[in-house]
Amino acid sequence: xxxxxxxxxxxxxxxxxxxxxxxxxxxxxxxxxxxxxxxxxxxxxxxxxxxxxxxxxxxxxxxxxxxxxxxxxxxxxxxxxxxxxxxxxxxxxxxxxxxxxxxxxxxxxxxxxxxxxxxxxxxxxxxxxxxxxxxxxxxxxxxxxxxxxxxxxxxxxxxxxxxx
Numbered sequence: 001x002x003x004x005x006x007x008x009x010x011x012x013x014x015x016x017x018x019x020x021x022x023x024x025x026x027x028x029x030x031x032x033x034x035x036x037x038x039x040x041x042x043x044x045x046x047x048x049x050x051x052x053x054x055x056x057x058x059x060x061x062x063x064x065x066x067x068x069x070x071x072x073x074x075x076x077x078x079x080x081x082x083x084x085x086x087x088x089x090x091x092x093x094x095x096x097x098x099x100x101x102x103x104x105x106x107x108x109x110x111x112x113x114x115x116x117x118x119x120x121x122x123x124x125x126x127x128x129x130x131x132x133x134x135x136x137x138x139x140x141x142x143x144x145x146x147x148x149x150x151x152x153x154x155x156x157x158x159x160x161x162x163x164x
Contacts, residue, residue, distance in 0.1 A: 002044030014094035018063035026070040032126030038069035065094040119144040
């Protein structure tokens with residue numbers, strides 16, 4: 001995968017302390033994007049999934065966020081996440097990506113959803129920017145409980161309670 005950065009012990013890209021993996025490559029080019037340097041896949045450093053897993057496992061916090069860019073831009077490069085999830089089943093995985101409905105209907109991307117707990121879905125829209133939202137930049141973006149959504153075959157909201 002082409003990776004821009006891996007940040008340990010962050011609290012801004014999902015609930016609690018976590019490791020955030022920022023993938024390079026995004027076809028959307030959203031106006032107002034806070035990370036436009038992530039659009040070019042060649043700006044990242046090429047890493048194997050094993051290298052990424054070793055970095056994640058070295059962190060004392062098990063929770064992980066995949067952000068970017070668009071981490072689903074490189075879905076075929078992520079075959080080992082199921083092995084990591086089997087080794088670390090308590091891990092809470094957050095993914096930033098396209099809408100749940102779009103990912104569900106793309107076979108290359110849909111197979112990865114079974115390993116994701118929360119999807120921050122939808123493209124950032126500058127005209128809907130809202131700095132008061134948790135873990136997302138615009139009000140059109142949803143927090144989706146992926147496992148409940150897969151069972152229901154429709155998007156189910158993830159309810160975040162920062163007081164817990």
